[in-house]
Amino acid sequence: MPPGVEVRLGSAVTHIDLEARTATVAGEALAFDKLVLATGSRNSAFPVADDDAEVHQLRSLDDARLLDAAARRSRSAVVIGSGFIGCEAAASLALRGVETTLVTPEDGPQQARLGHHLSDQIASWLGDLGVELRTGVNVTGVEAPRTVHLDDGTTLAPDLVLAAVGVEAAAGELFEGTGLQLHEGRVVADEYLAAAPDVWVVGDASRALNAGAGRPIPVEHWGDALSMGELAGANAAAGEGERRAWSDVPGFFSTIGEHTIKYLAWGDGHEKEEVVDRTGGFTIWYADASDVVVGVLTYNADDDYERGEALISAGATLTEVLAGARAEDPAHEEDA
Structure with missing residues (x-):
């Protein structure tokens, strides 16, 4: 463990006092200068099962x-x-x-x-x-x-x-009465992931403003929790003028059997989708009602995935993306 870092396992925070700048752990009030909230989420309740039914969930x-x-x-x-x-x-x-x-x-x-x-x-x-x-x-x-x-x-x-x-957000009740703004159990934060002076929030617990999207985005993907944690830590350590905004396009990988798909999107839906066949795979581009690309999903098409974030962040149109995609794909040139 790095010098100056103390880890307390098997301990839960039971109270946060932002005015006093303390977090209570096992009855002890720990003082803080800066606080990062990364409390994650828990499985949603499954209310239609008998109390003694053997129903598994998968989180931990x-x-x-x-x-x-x-x-x-x-x-x-x-x-x-x-x-x-x-x-x-x-x-x-x-x-x-x-x-x-x-x-x-x-x-x-x-x-x-x-x-x-x-x-x-x-x-x-x-x-x-x-x-x-x-x-x-x-x-x-x-x-x-x-x-x-x-x-x-x-x-x-x-x-x-x-x-x-x-x-669902795991610790919404912990934040009630703290003065933090909540939305459906998540802590509302600005584009720097700050929820209050010297308080940052990341991962599933966060409903932060994404500077790239221009709107708040809740995310539930572990990769985004990692990148948000790195950003919050850097911003907590940085000076006021040195802080960086959160602008990443959220995304995840998923492996179903032997098949891995990769997805990047702002996450609030789409109106159109266009499938581009690739050798041994495919790419799906998603666009909103204005033809602006809001997501990409790839299967065995890593080149599209790698350029997808820049295209989504830039607000490229579906027409522009497809023109580039087809021009770069030898299979489509042969078809022409």
Whole structure:
């Protein structure tokens, strides 16, 4: 551990007093000159399950160990939710020989967020692994120990149930009464990630103004939490005129079976999508109603991913991006 750094494991902050500049840990008020809030998120509650139903969630290392142990003794599984955690987990369970069913209210995995093309592709990848997709259905209850009831009248009785239904800010109640501005449990911050004088907030706990997007953006991706942490630390140590604004385009990687997709986007939806085929892969460009590119997703098309952030940040139009994409792709030149 570097000199001057003290780590307290197994300890929780129970109170923050910004006026007194103290954080209470295990009954002890620790004084601070500067404070960085990085409290993360927790799994959203799954309210339709019996209290004693065996429903796994996946957030922590302990969760992963429990899920691994359950998978070792299971022949069948139901995964609830078709976000990336749900799709990744369903693929991993199937690869371990567990007969897996994925249940989702969406018409296809990630369809609402990322469009029909990628949704169909994910469904194909999952199907190739033997995952059964139950789309357009909701779970109405999980009866102890592991009986899953769906709103189409179907009842499933797997050996393992995993709920992957999203997250919520982990420590919103800790910040209540501190004077910090909150939005849906997240701490509101400016483009420097500052939430109050000498207080910074990063990661899932933050609803910070992104200077590139020109609006507040909550993010739930670990890569962004890392970069925001580095920026907040640098800004906390810098002088007033030396602080840097947060302007990164949020994004993440996701590996579903043997297939890795890469995504960058402002994260508040799109109106258009355009698919560009690549050798052994594809790129999807997303645009808003004004034809401005707001996101990119790639599969085996790293060149597009690497230039995507600059194009999104620059506010390039879909027409401009596609003209450049097609001109740079030998496959399209051959077609011409």
